[in-house]
Amino acid sequence: MNDILVIGAGYTGMMAAHGIAHRNRDARVTLLNPTDRFDERLRQHQVAAGQELGDHRIPDLVAPAGIRFVEGRAAAIDPAARRVVLTDERELRYDFLVYAIGSATRKVKGAFTIDDPLLAGRLRERPDGTLTVCGAGLTGIEAATEIAEAYPRMRVRLLSRGEPGSMMGPKAKAHLMRALDRLGVEVRTGATVAEVAPEAVVLEGGERIPTDTALWTTGVRVAPLAAEAGIATDDTGRVLVDAALRSVSHPEIYAIGDAAAIRQAYGVIHGTCQSGIPSAAHAAESITRRLRGKEPKPFRFGYIHQPVSLGRKDAVIQFTNADDTPSRWYLKGKAAIAYKEAVSGSPLKFYRSRRAIPARMTGRTGGRRNRLAA
Ligand SMILES: Cc1cc2nc3c(=O)[nH]c(=O)nc-3n(C[C@H](O)[C@H](O)[C@H](O)COP(=O)(O)OP(=O)(O)OC[C@H]3O[C@@H](n4cnc5c(N)ncnc54)[C@H](O)[C@@H]3O)c2cc1C
Structure with missing residues (x-):
């Protein structure tokens, strides 16, 4: 039985774990995260403004799908031995690793960042x-x-x-x-x-x-976990991946979301849920194909929108071309509020539903339909 370890239970790690568990009943899928509460990063500005968010517990979101949850923080990856060492010295071994540790705003002395609980x-x-x-x-x-x-x-x-x-x-x-x-x-x-x-x-x-x-609020950093393990990264710490989202230096490691440097024809994708969730679905599909002895397909992604809330009573959504340049369409006011809320709430609804990842989100069907699915 193959052990598949996903590091990071943010938006993309959750999606990858679900996708792999759903399609590979005979694989053991483990999801590692420092806390058992799901961090709705898309809503961190609401938290800063004093709003209470729902209390979503990761075990409740993954146990029904047969995914094992481990509460802990990865301190080191040992690719030669295919194991991850946690800060409390526990160890988790893997056959395939999904690197989904996300990113954070650069810290600057004297300033808060949006994820600061204080x-x-x-x-x-x-x-x-x-x-x-x-x-x-x-x-x-x-x-x-x-x-x-x-x-x-x-x-x-x-x-x-x-x-x-x-x-x-x-x-x-x-x-x-x-x-x-x-x-x-x-x-x-x-x-x-x-x-x-x-x-x-x-x-x-x-x-x-x-x-x-x-x-x-500017400048992004990715923790140096991969770089310290000798896994090839770019200068911001994102793992360099091939078209199937495998590490270019360690093909048993897949990287997704903000922690991956994913190149498309128009450049390297910047960190958004919009791109991260399809990358997670695609990594799940790539691993599934590999377990079945099939060749992986290339990941293709094009942007669809820039959704921006403007407080609770207004929002603006700029629709985009695949390369994130603005198209002529946009939404504002009530329609935009409803749209933004759908964007922010849909990942949790998906994790709860235990549905299969739609085929069109896995990238198998190509850029335009992938964008529509996102
Ligand atoms: C205020 C705000 C609004 C945003 N709005 C939008 C939007 O409208 N649309 C959009 O597409 N994107 C938006 N984004 C960007 C989006 O939130 C990120 O792109 C997305 O969260 C990336 O998902 P991820 O899974 O890669 O990382 P994350 O969601 O950050 O998850 C990473 C997880 O890994 C865990 N982790 C980290 N280190 C370790 C470790 N060593 N061991 C174990 N676990 C670890 C973390 O605790 C976390 O749970 C917004 C971001 C912010 C801050």
């Missing part, structure tokens, strides 16, 4: 204070609007080098800018942060912007 408490203590959000990518925009809506007396600033929403088409971007204005978020463009000092953010050129709280 951020919500800090904001709650200072409802009349000032918050400076450094970086106006999608996480920065979602955090600034969510927090400004939850704390109307708080002074929320959004600092950015370029224009917020620069990746969107003109109509979606105009809607985004109106929402920031309506919520009283002060946008400052052309700003490069040099340093986060106590009680201030210092810009290049020396200007000090006084702030109670600084929130850093």
